[in-house]
Amino acid sequence: xxxxxxxxxxxxxxxxxxxxxxxxxxxxxxxxxxxxxxxxxxxxxxxxxxxxxxxxxxxxxxxxxxxxxxxxxxxxxxxxxxxxxxxxxxxxxxxxxxxxxxxxxxxxxxxxxxxxxxxxxxxxxxxxxxxxxxxxxxxxxxxxxxxxxxxxxxxxxxxxxxxxxxxxxxxxxxxx
Amino acid sequence: xxxxxxxxxxxxxxxxxxxxxxxxxxxxxxxxxxxxxxxxxxxxxxxxxxxxxxxxxxxxxxxxxxxxxxxxxxxxxxxxxxxxxxxxxxxxxxxxxxxxxxxxxxxxxxxxxxxxxxxxxxxxxxxxxxxxxxxxxxxxxxxxxxxxxxxxxxxxxxxxxxxxxxxxxxxxxxxxxxxxxxxxxxxxxxxxxxxxxxxxxxxxxxxxxxxxxxxxxxxxxxxxxxxxxxxxxxxxxxxxxxxxxxxxxxxxxxxxxxxxxxxxxxx
Amino acid sequence: xxxxxxxxxxxxxxxxxxxxxxxxxxxxxxxxxxxxxxxxxxxxxxxxxxxxxxxxxxxxxxxxxxxxxxxxxxxxxxxxxxxxxxxxxxxxxxxxxxxxxxxxxxxxxxxxxxxxxxxxxxxxxxxxxxxxxxxxxxxxxxxxxxxxxxxxxxxxxxxxxxxxxxxxxxxxxxxxxxxxxxxxxxxxxxxxxxxxxxxxxxxxxxxxxxxxxxxxxxxxxxxxxxxxxxxxxxxxxxxxxxxxxxxxxxxxxxxxxxxxxxxxxxxxxxxxxxxxxxxxxxxxxxxxxxxxxxxxxxxxxxxxxxxxxxxxxxxxxxxxxxxxxxxxxxxxxxxxxxxxxxxxxxxxxxxxxxxxxxxxxxxxxxxxxxxxxxxxxxxxxxx
Numbered sequence: 001x002x003x004x005x006x007x008x009x010x011x012x013x014x015x016x017x018x019x020x021x022x023x024x025x026x027x028x029x030x031x032x033x034x035x036x037x038x039x040x041x042x043x044x045x046x047x048x049x050x051x052x053x054x055x056x057x058x059x060x061x062x063x064x065x066x067x068x069x070x071x072x073x074x075x076x077x078x079x080x081x082x083x084x085x086x087x088x089x090x091x092x093x094x095x096x097x098x099x100x101x102x103x104x105x106x107x108x109x110x111x112x113x114x115x116x117x118x119x120x121x122x123x124x125x126x127x128x129x130x131x132x133x134x135x136x137x138x139x140x141x142x143x144x145x146x147x148x149x150x151x152x153x154x155x156x157x158x159x160x161x162x163x164x165x166x167x168x169x170x171x172x173x174x175x176x
Numbered sequence: 177x178x179x180x181x182x183x184x185x186x187x188x189x190x191x192x193x194x195x196x197x198x199x200x201x202x203x204x205x206x207x208x209x210x211x212x213x214x215x216x217x218x219x220x221x222x223x224x225x226x227x228x229x230x231x232x233x234x235x236x237x238x239x240x241x242x243x244x245x246x247x248x249x250x251x252x253x254x255x256x257x258x259x260x261x262x263x264x265x266x267x268x269x270x271x272x273x274x275x276x277x278x279x280x281x282x283x284x285x286x287x288x289x290x291x292x293x294x295x296x297x298x299x300x301x302x303x304x305x306x307x308x309x310x311x312x313x314x315x316x317x318x319x320x321x322x323x324x325x326x327x328x329x330x331x332x333x334x335x336x337x338x339x340x341x342x343x344x345x346x347x348x349x350x351x352x353x354x355x356x357x358x359x360x361x362x363x364x365x366x367x368x369x370x371x372x373x374x375x376x377x378x379x380x381x382x383x384x385x386x387x388x389x390x391x392x393x394x395x396x397x398x399x400x401x402x403x404x405x406x407x408x409x410x411x412x413x414x415x416x417x418x419x420x421x422x423x424x425x426x427x428x429x430x431x432x433x434x435x436x437x438x439x440x441x442x443x
Numbered sequence: 444x445x446x447x448x449x450x451x452x453x454x455x456x457x458x459x460x461x462x463x464x465x466x467x468x469x470x471x472x473x474x475x476x477x478x479x480x481x482x483x484x485x486x487x488x489x490x491x492x493x494x495x496x497x498x499x500x501x502x503x504x505x506x507x508x509x510x511x512x513x514x515x516x517x518x519x520x521x522x523x524x525x526x527x528x529x530x531x532x533x534x535x536x537x538x539x540x541x542x543x544x545x546x547x548x549x550x551x552x553x554x555x556x557x558x559x560x561x562x563x564x565x566x567x568x569x570x571x572x573x574x575x576x577x578x579x580x581x582x583x584x585x586x587x588x589x590x591x592x593x594x595x596x597x598x599x600x601x602x603x604x605x606x607x608x609x610x611x612x613x614x615x616x617x618x619x620x621x622x623x624x625x626x627x628x629x630x631x632x633x634x635x636x637x638x639x640x641x642x643x644x645x646x647x648x649x650x651x652x653x654x655x656x657x658x659x660x661x662x663x664x665x666x667x668x669x670x671x672x673x674x675x676x677x678x679x680x681x682x683x684x685x686x687x688x689x690x691x692x693x694x695x696x697x698x699x700x701x702x703x704x705x706x707x708x709x710x711x712x713x714x715x716x717x718x719x720x721x722x723x724x725x726x727x728x729x730x731x732x733x734x735x736x737x738x739x740x741x742x743x744x745x746x747x748x749x750x751x752x753x754x755x756x757x758x759x760x761x762x763x764x765x766x767x768x769x770x771x772x773x774x775x776x777x778x779x780x781x782x783x784x785x786x787x788x789x790x791x792x793x794x795x796x797x798x799x800x801x802x803x804x805x806x807x808x809x810x811x812x813x814x815x816x817x818x819x820x821x822x823x824x825x826x
Binding site: 184217222232238240242246253260261432435440 | 469504510512533534537665667671673
Binding site: 016020030031034057058059062 | 736
C-alpha cells in the first residue's frame with residue numbers, strides 16, 4: 001500500500017506504525033520505506049508499506065492494492081498506479097476525485113471529522129489509519145494501539161485512540 | 177628519575193638542525209614531567225606532522241605520530257578513551273593553525289584536558305621553508321620570495337577566544353619560564369595552550385637575514401617582556417610573555433560522565 | 444505476546460544495535476544524510492552502557508578520534524556518507540598503515556560531490572578499495588536486508604580485530620532508511636572476536652609490529668605497561684620510522700598479504716539457485732533485493748535463473764566468482780553505478796564477453812523491471 005500526502009501530514013509515521021504493528025504484534029512480514037528529497041518536499045510525500053506472510057524482496061510499491069491520498073497533488077501523482085480494483089482512500093477536504101479511476105474509491109471527510117470531534121490536527125494520520133483498518137482487514141486496531149503506547153507520551157495516547165476509532169467509525173458508516 | 181630516562185636514547189641523534197629551538201622545548205618539557213613526578217605509563221604524546229611532531233619519537237611515553245593537522249582529533253579520542261591519561265600534543269605552525277586550525281578551535285571550545293604546545297617558528301621547516309599562518313606580513317619564505325602578504329594569527333588571542341581555559345606564551349630563550357609554564361599547563365584541568373616562540377635558523381633566520389640561532393634567541397630576549405610590564409606600556413611592539421588565561425571551567429570528560437550518569441539512571 | 448527479540452528497525456538503527464552487540468563502546472561522527480540515524484541512535488544508547496559518543500567538528504576529526512580511542516582498548520566505529528567518506532580517506536590509510544582496528548560505515552548516496560543526499564546509489568564501491576593513496580588492501584562488507592546488516596556489522600568488528608585493520612561497512616540509502624523486521628540474536632549467539640592483547644609482561648621488550656607466526660599482531664593498550672611508538676610513516680617492529688628498503692617492502696607485504704591471502708576466510712556470499720542456473724545475476728546491497736525478486740519470479744515460471752549475492756566486496760573473491768559462474772551462459776551484474784563490480788566480475792570470469800550490466804544511475808532504486816528488460820535484451824527476447 002501507498003500512503004501519500006504532503007510533508008507534515010504524518011503519512012510516513014503512519015506507515016511506520018502500521019508496518020510495525022504487523023511485524024511486532026501480528027507475526028507478519030512487513031517493509032516500510034519512503035521517498036525523500038526535493039521531490040518529497042515540494043510535491044507529494046510517499047510512504048511505501050508492504051505487508052505479507054512471506055519474504056519481501058523489492059521493498060518499494062509498484063502497484064498499490066491500497067492507496068491513500070491526502071492532497072490533490074498526491075492524488076494526481078499516484079492515482080494512475082493503483083492496481084485495478086484496488087482501494088483508493090481520499091480526504092474530501094483536500095482532494096477532488098476523478099470519476100474514471102478503476103478502483104474502489106472512498107472519499108471521506110477525515111480531516112474535517114478530526115477537527116470537529118477531537119480538534120487536534122496532529123492525529124489526522126492516525127484517524128486515516130483507522131479508516132484504512134476499518135475498510136480492509138490488515139492488522140488489528142489493538143496492534144496499532146500497542147505500537148502507539150511505546151512511541152508517544154501517555155498524555156497523547158487518549159486522543160490517538162479516539163482518532164483511530166473515529167477513523168474506523170467513518171469507514172463503517174461509509175460501508176453501509 | 178634522571179631526565180635521560182625519559183628519552184629513547186637509541187633513536188638519537190635527533191633530526192633537528194643545529195641551532196633549532198625544538199630541542200630546548202623538548203628539554204623543558206622533560207624537566208616539567210620530572211618535576212611533576214609523572215609515571216611514564218600515564219603520559220601519551222600525540223603529534224601531527226612537521227619538525228616539532230618528531231618529538232614523539234624521542235620520548236619514552238606512549239607516543240602517537242599521526243597526520244598533518246589532526247593530532248588534536250586523535251588526542252581527543254585517546255583522552256576520551258582513557259581519561260586518566262595525561263595527553264600532551266606538541267604542534268607546529270601548520271599543525272596547530274593551518275591544516276589543523278579547525279581542530280584547534282574546537283578542542284579549545286570543548287575544554288578537554290589536553291596540553292597543546294604550539295612551537296611557533298613562523299615557517300614550515302620540514303618541507304623547506306614555506307610561509308605559515310604565523311609568519312606574518314612582510315616575511316620572506318620559499319613560497320613568498322618577494323614578501324608575504326598574509327597576516328598572522330595571534331595564538332594567544334585565538335586560543336583565548338576559542339575558549340581554552342589555560343593560555344600562555346614564552347620563548348626558547350626563557351627556558352626556566354618555559355618549564356614552569358609547561359608544568360602548570362599539564363597540571364591544569366582543561367584545554368591548555370602553550371605558545372613557544374622557537375627559532376628556525378635554517379629557514380626563517382636565513383630567509384629573513386636575522387643571523388644565527390644565537391642572534392634569533394637574543395631577539396626573543398629583547399623583543400619580549402613579561403605580561404603587564406611597564407616596558408610594554410612604553411613600547412607596545414614588545415611581545416608579552418606569561419600566563420594569559422588560567423581559569424576553572426567544566427572539563428569535557430567530566431561533563432561526559434554526567435551524561436553517562438543520567439543515561440544509566442533512565443535506563 | 445510480543446517476542447522481545449523481534450524488532451521493527453530502520454537499517455541504520457540495526458547497524459547501530461549490531462555494533463553494540465559486537466562490543467562497540469566508542470563512536471565519533473559528524474551528521475550526514477543518509478547515515479545520521481546511526482549517530483543519533485548511538486548518542487542515546489552508548490552512555491547507557493558507559494560508552495562514549497562524540498560529535499566531532501568534521502568527518503576527519505571523527506575517524507581520527509576513533510583511531511585514537513581504539514589504541515586505548517575500545518571497540519570503535521564512525522558512520523558517514525559519500526562526502527564524509529572522501530574526507531576520511533587519509534586517516535583510513537593511517538589506520539591501515541598503523542594496523543589499528545576500527546569500523547567505518549558508509550551509507551552510500553548519489554555522487555560525485557554533494558550529489559544526491561537522499562537517493563539510492565552504490566557509487567562508492569571502487570573508492571572504498573582505492574580511495575586512500577598508496578598500495579594497500581581493505582575489507583569491505585555489505586548487506587541487502589536487516590538481518591544481514593546485523594550479521595555483517597558484527598562480522599566487521601570481528602574481522603577488524605582478527606586482521607588488525609579498518610573494515611568498511613558499505614551500505615546504501617535504501618537499506619539504511621528502510622524499516623523491516625529484525626530478529627535480535629541472543630547474547631552469546633553470535634561469536635565475537637576479542638582484541639588480541641600481548642602476553643609479554645612489563646619490563647620485557649614488546650614489539651608492536653612484529654607479526655606472530657600466524658600473521659597476527661597482539662596489541663598493547665595505551666596506558667598499559669608497554670610504551671611504543673605508532674606512526675603513519677613506514678616503521679620497524681618497534682613502530683619507529685624507517686626508510687630501510689627491506690623494512691618498507693616487508694611492511695607493505697604484511698599490510699596487503701594479511702588480507703589478500705585470506706580472501707576465502709573473508710569472503711561472504713549468498714547463493715540462490717546456482718546449481719542449474721544458466722543465467723546468473725550477481726548483485727549486492729539493496730540492489731540484490733530487486734535481483735532476488737526477479738530470480739524468485741522467474742523460477743516460478745521455470746526459468747533457470749540464479750543469484751549470487753556478494754556480502755564481501757573487498758578483497759574481491761575473484762576465484763570464487765570464477766568457480767560459481769563457470770557454467771553460466773550469461774552473467775548479469777546488478778548494481779546502482781556505472782559498472783564498478785562489473786569490472787571486477789569481468790576480470791574474474793573466463794569469458795568477460797558473457798558479462799552484462801543491469802544498472803541504474805539516476806538516484807531511483809533499481810526495479811525488477813529494469814533487470815527484466817536487460818535480461819530480455821541479452822537473451823534476444825526484447826523488452
